[in-house]
Structures are given as structure tokens and as C-alpha cells.
Amino acid sequence: MKIENVKNGVKLEVVVKPESTEEKLALEGGDLVFYTKEPPLHGRANASLIKFFSRVLNISSSKIDIIHGYRKRNKVLLVREMNKEEVENIIKRVIES
Numbered sequence: 459m460k461i462e463n464v465k466n467g468v469k470l471e472v473v474v475k476p477e478s479t480e481e482k483l484a485l486e487g488g489d490l491v492f493y494t495k496e497p498p499l500h501g502r503a504n505a506s507l508i509k510f511f512s513r514v515l516n517i518s519s520s521k522i523d524i525i526h527g528y529r530k531r532n533k534v535l536l537v538r539e540m541n542k543e544e545v546e547n548i549i550k551r552v553i554e555s
Contacts (some may be wrong), residue, residue, distance in 0.1 A: 459490045461545055467521075467538040468545050474531050476503040481510060483552050490549065504528065507535075514552050515540065 460471040471490065478493035485491070492510065496502040504524055512519040515537065526534035537545060 459485060459488065459546070459549070461542050461549075463542045464536070467536055468540050468542050469525070470535045470537060470545060472507065472533050472535060474498075474503055474507055474533060476531075481506070483510070483514070483549065485553055498531075504533075507533070511535065511537070515545065515548055 462469050473486075473489050473491045475491060475493045476496055476498040478495060480493060481495055482493050483490065484493065492507055494503050494506040494510070496506040508519050508522050508524070511522050515522075517537070517540065521538040523536045523538075524533050525536045
């Protein structure tokens with residue numbers, strides 16, 4: 459799981475797997491993988507990713523941006539106003555549940 463503190467928040471690498479049977483977060487071979495039911499069309503999978511992280515991190519979706527990989531499955535998110543430890547702890551709890 460690649461997460462790092464940056465000046466204005468946390469950078470987080472996520473692999474998106476669209477058109478899955480359920481929406482979930484998993485750790486696979488060291489990669490953070492987000493499964494979404496949405497197709498990779500018209501930004502629907504991206505919107506689902508941001509909405510999911512907004513919900514689990516309990517922050518506004520306006521504080522989450524895709525800063526790299528908008529049209530690819532490998533994405534880099536910027537989560538503002540949080541630190542690495544907070545994000546890691548929440549993600550670990552979500553994966554374990």
C-alpha cells in the first residue's frame with residue numbers, strides 16, 4: 459500500500475477494478491485495490507472511487523482529487539487535511555471488516 463504525506467495532505471495509490479460484483483477495498487500483493495460496480499465510462503468509476511473514500515474517511519468529496527491516472531486503472535489520489543497515519547488506520551479497518 460503506497461501512501462505518503464505531502465504538503466497539503468496525503469497521496470495514495472489505488473488500482474480500480476470497474477464492473478465488479480460488489481463495491482469493496484482490498485489489499486492485493488501490496489496494492490490497494492478498489493472494486494466498483496460502475497463501468498469505466500464517463501467518469502462513473504472515478505466518481506464511485508471518490509464517493510467511497512469520502513464515506514470511509516468521513517470527509518467531504520471536495521477534499522479528494524484524482525491527481526494522476528484519471529483515464530487509467532492505476533490512480534493517485536490526493537486526500538487533503540489528513541495525514542498518512544489517519545488514512546492508513548482507516549483503510550486497514552475497512553479492509554479487515
